[in-house]
Amino acid sequence: MTDAASPPDTLKSRPILMSVLDKFAAGDHVALARIITAVEDRRNGYQDLLARLYARSGRAWRVGITGPPGAGKSTLVFRLAELLAAQAKKLGIIAVDPTSPFTGGALLGDRIRMQDLSNNPNIFIRSMATRGSTGGLAEATRDATMVLDAFGMDVILIETVGVGQVELDIARACDTVVVVFVPESGDAIQAMKAGLMEIADIYCLNKADREGAERLVVELQSVLGLRKKTTPWEHPVISTQALNNKGIPELWASVAAHREFCQNQATFDHRREQRIADDLQTIIKNKIDRRVQAALRDSESYRNKIAEIAAGTTNPYAAAVELLGEIAGSLAD
Ligand SMILES: Nc1nc2c(ncn2[C@@H]2O[C@H](COP(=O)(O)OP(=O)(O)OP(=O)(O)O)[C@@H](O)[C@H]2O)c(=O)[nH]1
Ligand SMILES: [Mg+2]
Missing domain, CATH: 3.40.50.300 (P-loop containing nucleotide triphosphate hydrolases)
Structure with missing residues (x-):
């Protein structure tokens, strides 16, 4: 399953963004501002954009x-x-x-x-x-x-x-x-x-x-x-x-x-590694969170569980374990 918020081909389907990237590479402040706005607004494809820019x-x-x-x-x-x-x-x-x-x-x-x-x-x-x-x-x-x-x-x-x-x-x-x-x-x-x-x-x-x-x-x-x-x-x-x-x-x-x-200083490497670790964890958590949201949005058993919890036939703890089992596959890809 792909990440709901960032289909992998988004950049290709948006040639405008590619031309903005060219201008960005040429040092254009307007392009820089547009890219920051796209990132700040979490627009479709922003993760691909960040992945491209990271190497620079x-x-x-x-x-x-x-x-x-x-x-x-x-x-x-x-x-x-x-x-x-x-x-x-x-x-x-x-x-x-x-x-x-x-x-x-x-x-x-x-x-x-x-x-x-x-x-x-x-x-x-x-x-x-x-x-x-x-x-x-x-x-x-x-x-x-x-x-x-x-x-x-x-x-x-x-x-x-x-x-x-x-x-x-x-x-x-x-x-x-x-x-x-x-x-x-x-x-x-x-x-x-x-x-x-x-x-x-x-x-x-x-x-x-x-x-x-x-x-x-x-x-x-x-x-x-x-x-x-x-x-x-x-x-x-x-x-x-x-x-x-x-x-x-x-x-x-x-x-x-x-x-x-x-x-x-070696301490600096440690600090930089710590920052990379923090960033990586945040990125992973956000990806998982979006996938959970997407998986539950499409899940009938999720809606059923809510009804069952409301009716008192199950509890949220047991329901969460069952639902997690069901959607686990979609979290990993
Ligand atoms: N007396 C005095 N006033 C200063 C000095 N530096 C800044 N100020 C004044 O302090 C006030 C606040 O300055 P800012 O630079 O806006 O402070 P800030 O920390 O960015 O404020 P926030 O972003 O609102 O938290 C302004 O009226 C400045 O003119 C200084 O060295 N001496
Ligand atoms: Mg200020």
Whole structure:
């Protein structure tokens, strides 16, 4: 049985998509946007598309910028983008917007600030929206990141609000995770307890122009000094003022240092393997889920079981085991 959501010949039957692929390969941003949209919307054939593009990926460095709402993540991303643009780097930016009610997920403020940069031919900016599904966001973001990687980006910056499991998962899937906090974040020890702080490779204290910033940096450094070390990487604490464009080269230097560190480390291979394992499991689970849905949709005994459970002649546990036996064959092909 074929996957209901992606018949294998879909691409061939859609020559438009093939021409989009040619344009994508030639570096066309419109084609890139269309492909990300097709992937984000899980359009027919998107898996074949991803399978084709995967071989081109693996070169980009993924940098997660995460932290509490309003910490200045977008401003930092904007400043980093300016810095990288000046170095003629090819840059992909994904802003993951977990709560915005706007379709398309665009935050107006972010958009306006990014407008100048979005005209730069080396920079591509994309917002990802939840569109009501939680699990799907992490996947769609991962796939969009892979597409950007395959497009030939040197760096991909991914902004997520560090609230909630999905956003943490997205950040964790990056090669370097920058956790942004601000003087108002409260005392560093409290902050360390939150899952957010534990995923950091680099701590960025933004809004360092505000009162209490220096004290917080010292406090965080002392907490980090006390922490049981699980890696030889020395977690830097970088002070920035994104609004005033201060500390940005230092922040980027620490990302570059982390990249260098990772590329000389077996731990990095482990992290990359872990990411591949996570991706693979998610892809398998989703495929199984779609096949289960398709098999049950066509199953008469499924409808009969529902009636029997409602009538009290069987129970859902026994019915599930029987139905699984019936549809098992269709899950494996
Ligand atoms: N004082 C001060 N304000 C800053 C600094 N950086 C950013 N801001 C301000 O903080 C506010 C929030 O900035 P954003 O960049 O939108 O923050 P964000 O973390 O992306 O916010 P969300 O995406 O909504 O979570 C804006 O008004 C910025 O101008 C800074 O270094 N100092
Ligand atoms: Mg933002």
